[in-house]
Amino acid sequence: MLILDNITIVICIILVISALCSSLFDTFFKKMVDKEETDSAENLKPVSVVIISDNNSVELDNNLKYFLSQDYSAGYEIIVVVSRDEDGTADVLKTYNKYKNLYTTFVPETSRYMSRRKLAITLGVKAAKNDLILLTDAVCKPVSNHWIEGMSTKCRDGINLVIGYSNYSDDTGQFKTFYRLHKEYTYMYEAFKGFAYSTYGNNLLFKKADFMSGRGFQGNLKYVRGEYDFLVNKYSKFGSAAIAISKDVMLVEDKPSKKAWNNKNTFYFETRKHLQRSFRHRQIFNMDVLGLYLCFILVIFSVIYSVLSARFVILPFSFMALVVPFISRIICAKRVLNRFNANVSLWKVIPFELALPFSNFRFAIKYILSDKYEYISHKS
Known part of the structure; x- marks a missing residue:
């Protein structure tokens, strides 16, 4: 019974x-819609791509050609900022001298008491000739030659930040890939709904004018990491951030070492204490x-x-x-x-x-x- x-x-x-x-x-379960943007050539704006290299001579040598072969009619420049060079990065960059739109600069060895990566970004932004800044790392590469175009066309009236997706390479362990996807998807959905909090990846477009008027990383320059987190958290306002999730605008990041993986996720616990909207x-x-x-x-x-x-x-x-x-x-x-x-x-x-x-x-x-x-x- x-x-x-x-x-x-x-x-x-x-x-x-x-x-x-x-x-x-x-x-x-939450869905994001990536509205396809199409701009005529005359509406496109030139872009400055800032690439941060931190003892990444091998990765830079493997990935730089993908940035230099972008198809973007409005024109672009590549600025490689070397925060540390203990592995011959300068020698690698010399082999790319033939590219007229490639510029390099180095963080002085005497620079102390501040984050070298944040200082590298600041130097790259200051050196940029254009207002649109596309920021990434030397360990990343675009999956297509329309990466710049796909990111820049999202930066329309009222938008001052564009958050793109960056994935780990296929040789990365599946849990690390899933962990990254889960975090990035959460961040991007928040931006999609209007409340951009942070980003887990290395694929970010912002405006030089905003960075300079907001005094860059002032207030958090002493924290070693969290450069992408602070940029999104500080410079995004409600509804001012867009997402770019089409496959053409994705980056692929090289498989992280065990140390890099642990550091990235451990350092976040310090970073999040200084971010707004963390709770x-x-x-x-x-x-x-x-x-x-x-x-x-x-x-x-x-x-x-x-x-x-x-x-x-x-x-x-x-x-x-x-x-x-x-x-x-x-x-x-x-x-x-x-x-x-x-x-x-x-x-x-x-x-x-x-x-x-x-x-x-x-x-x-x-x-x-x-x-x-x-x-x-x-x-x-």
């Missing part, structure tokens, strides 16, 4: 609600994770309770609460993975989503236990 009392009904309703919430709170941003991720874990926990307890109390009506609702979020998240992830050319197997999506908070917790512990002087350049 099936037991259908108030307790059974309440539990079934809770399971249905949890299944819906887990699906709706999913980061990949609001974290709640979006927390709702996603909480919805997923709460749903699975409710399923486990409801199955145990239904068996022990002989309330077997609960079992099909428990099954539904498990399957619906699973299928929904897989479908949404497939759409996003295909859109961003992310090399991640679909069967790993749910395990990776469950692993995200543990990965963040590991980076948080590393940050808590570390010497906080590691995150600032002023050691006095």
Whole structure:
């Protein structure tokens, strides 16, 4: 005999609600539309591409040709700013002397008590001849020769920041690729909805005039990293940031070393303390994770309770609460993975989503236990 009392009904309703919430709170459930922009040649503006190289002679030699072969009728210049050269970067740059639109500059070795990467960006922006600045790193390369065009056409009236996507190369581990996609997608969706918070990638367009009038990185120059985060957080206003997610405007970043991967994610815990709208941003991720874990926990307890109390009506609702979020998240992830050319197997999506908070917790512990002087350049 099936037991259908108030307790059974309440539990079934809770399971249905949890299944819906887990699906709706999913980061990949949210959709972004990339409106295709087409400008005539006379409306295009010249662009200055600033590339930061930090002991990246090999990567620069492999990737620079992709920047120099861009198809952009309005004209562009490439400015390579070398923040550190202990591996022969200067010698690599000499082999590109034939390119008339390539300029190089070096951060002085005597520059101390400030972030060398932020100083490198500042030098690059000041040296730029054009108002539109496209910023990236030497470890990245465009996937097409329309990267500059695709990014610059997004910068229309009322837009002063364009956030593009950058992916890891295919030889990168799948969890790192998924971790990056999940974070970048969250950041870009916030910008799409009008509240640009930050960016996880290295594909950013902004205006020199804004940077100079806002005194660049003033107020956070001492923090070693977070250069892209501070740019987006400081210079974006409500509705002033656009996203560029078409495949032509994507960058591919070389596989990060273990040290680079750990540093990037550990340093963020220092950076986010100095960003505006940080609490609001974290709640979006927390709702996603909480919805997923709460749903699975409710399923486990409801199955145990239904068996022990002989309330077997609960079992099909428990099954539904498990399957619906699973299928929904897989479908949404497939759409996003295909859109961003992310090399991640679909069967790993749910395990990776469950692993995200543990990965963040590991980076948080590393940050808590570390010497906080590691995150600032002023050691006095």
